[in-house]
Structures are given as structure tokens and as C-alpha cells.
Amino acid sequence: MNIDGVHTGVVLDHIQAGKSMRIYELLGLGKLKCCVAIIQNADSEKYGKKDIIKVDGDIDLDFDILGYIDSNITVNIVREGKLEKKVHLDLPESLSNVIKCKNPRCITSIEQEIPHKFKLVNKEKKVYRCIYCDAEFTE
């Protein structure tokens, strides 16, 4: 399968297989006017299978979303056909409107239009807690 290289944009590589569509949704890639390619289940020496997303156009990436979904993703920023920068991700210390609190007793369950915010409390176990009610987020 042939997909053109990116002239100016980003290549999200080493996405855990199966997670590319979630990233597509959360980053709002469907709203872009430029060329976007999603490659699923590509062969990977490192992980066996991986997903890749290519965006051929300027985009403000939310590294917090990417880091939360999969901190192993490599972000390749391409300018004029050349690799300008490689960014390795980490779990973000805080999240805003990436995940939603599921605690039915939380104020976010009734208050209109307030951001769902979480803080990282345990990096090893990837535990986030709601900043309002302290409930632990579970997928």
C-alpha cells in the first residue's frame, strides 16, 4: 500500500495498534481540510503491529492528548519534506476535556459546560483523578 510522504505536517508513528481512530477523534482530524492518512496494523519491528497517522498540513497538536492515549508515540514534525523535529511524549501532569469523570456524585455530572479536568497522581500506574471530586478515572 502506497501513501505519499508528508511535505509539511506531522507523522505520528508507533501508535499502539487500534488506537489511531481515538486519536483521530480527539484531535479533531476529521475537521482538517488537508490530506490525512490513517494506517492501521502496519508492521513494526519494535511492537509487532502499530498504527500511523500522517497529516500533510499545519496543525497545532495537543501533546497532552497524545501523551495520555499512548506515551510511546513518536511525533515527527516535517517541514519542506525534511524531518525538522522528533518529539517523544510523556504522560501529561494534567488533562482538560480529554476524559470525562464517571462519578455520578461529581459536580461535572450536572453543571453545564465546565471542563472535565484531571491530574496525574500515579505515573507508574497511569492513575488520574478528577480535580473536582478526586474520583479515580478508569477506562
Added chain:
Amino acid sequence: MNKIRNLINITDFTVEEINHLIEIADDIIANPEKYQDICAHKKLATLFFEPSTRTRLSFTAAMMELGGNVLGFDDASTSSTKKGESVSDTVIMAGCYADIIAMRHPKEGAPVIASTKTTVPIINAGDGGHFHPTQTLTDLLTISRKKGGLGNCTIGLCGDLKFGRTVHSLIEAMLRYENVKFALISPAELRIPDYVKETMDRAGAKWVEYEKLEDAIPELDILYMTRVQKERFFNEEDYIRLKDSFILNLDLLEPAKKDLIILHPLPRVNEISVEVDDDSRACYFYQALCGKYIRMALILYLLGIK
């Protein structure tokens, strides 16, 4: 301009600030006349989105004894909330009329939202099963006055440790004092949440879980009883099964220390037998009185009045 201080969680205040509040409360108790007009022309808004007797009355009494005024509501059905008004809008409106706000809300985290919406100080007067920091200040003042200080004690927390917000806040507060051990006494279904255990572990505190009060009582310096709260259960069957798990009576108190103090945030239902009220170790009504004094101190502190 000084930064507006709020009290959302007990840990918003440093140990030094808490000790300072206790000093103010002690001074109010010793010299009430000094404080009787100190909040003249100041207004406290009490926004109680769920029913409360003790907390609301103690806030009202506290402001009145400082010479200030109180406005607000104590039932969400009589406020614009019934019409669908958000917490944010209600708080912005109240901030236009009052100098300080005490709010209780059944949803956890509501005061966090409130604190971002107004420039007047917000006091969390209880948010669901989450935090109740003014009860904790009350508990700390009571312990300080009855035990001569905080720290170097074993405190037994008994009853609903899962939904009991007073318990969670008190643990967080007591963790910051030296050599405090916790005996956590509850039925298996109402055990303390993991995040509270993690907090105790991070602080290096010693804690032990018990399912029987009689196993823990001989070693305790402080026994903090709590009610199994019907309003925290989605399922009535679970409530009925668990509500009579612990009932403190004089027989159970037999092996307890002579200088034990028995606390309860009140209201009690049946978890402390009435016969215990006359025991010199029963301090729960004195604790309610301390609630007024520490809230007076808190109002003064947050308003920056010296």
C-alpha cells in the same frame, strides 16, 4: 491586592494556619466581648443546596456573634436551582451581595467550581461524600482543647468510612501532626477508600483496619463515631443492612481508657447509645459548641479581620 483565600479542603491550609485558627478560637472563647461587633456591616451568604441543621446553624450563630449579618437559603427547592440555575451562576450572584460565602452542595467538587467564579472567599460547608473541612476544624479544636494539643495519639474512626466525608478530612488533617495512628473500624462494605489509604501510606502513617469496635477500643485516645448516612446509598437494602453495624454503649466502653474522648460530627441516629451521654468521655455536644467558635475564627481569618 491580597489573594482571596478559600477553604475547599482542609489541606488548603497549612498546619501553621490551622494552629493560628485554633489560637483565635481559644481567644474568642476566653474574650467573647472583644469580638461581638468585629464583623459589623459584613454579610455571610449561606448557600445550602442540601439540608443541614448543625452546620448552617453554627455558621449563622458564628456570624451573628461577630456582629455580622447572614443571608441565603437552606433548601435548593426554594432557590433558583429548582429553575435549573447552575452552581456557577448562583455563586456569581451571591458574590454580588455578600462578603463571604459558605456553601453546601450534594455534588462533589461543587465548591471548586464556585471558587473560580467569584472574588469573595468560599467556604466548603460539605460537598457530597467528599470534604467537610469546617467539621474537621471543629474536630481539631475539640481535640486540641480536650487533649491539650494535636498529635501523639491513636484515633479510632468508626462507622461509615467509605462515604464519611468528615472521616476523610480528619485523616488528612491529623496526618500532618506527629505520631498519629489510625484505627479504621467499619464493616467490609464501608471501608475507607483506597485513595485515602494511599494518602496515609505516602505520609508514612500507621493504620489498621478493624471490623469489630471491641477489638480496637482499648488502645484509643480518641474515638470518632460516625453515622451510616442513608442519603449516600443508591440502594435502600444496603443501607438497612449496614446501618446498625456499630452501636457504642457503656459495656463497650468498659475496657477503654479513662481519658478517652468520644467525638461524633452529629447528627447521631443510634450509633451512640443515649446512656453514653452522661459519661465524662462523651464530648460530642461540646464539639458542636466548638464548631461555632472555630467558624467564627475562620470567618475572621478569610475576611482578613484581625
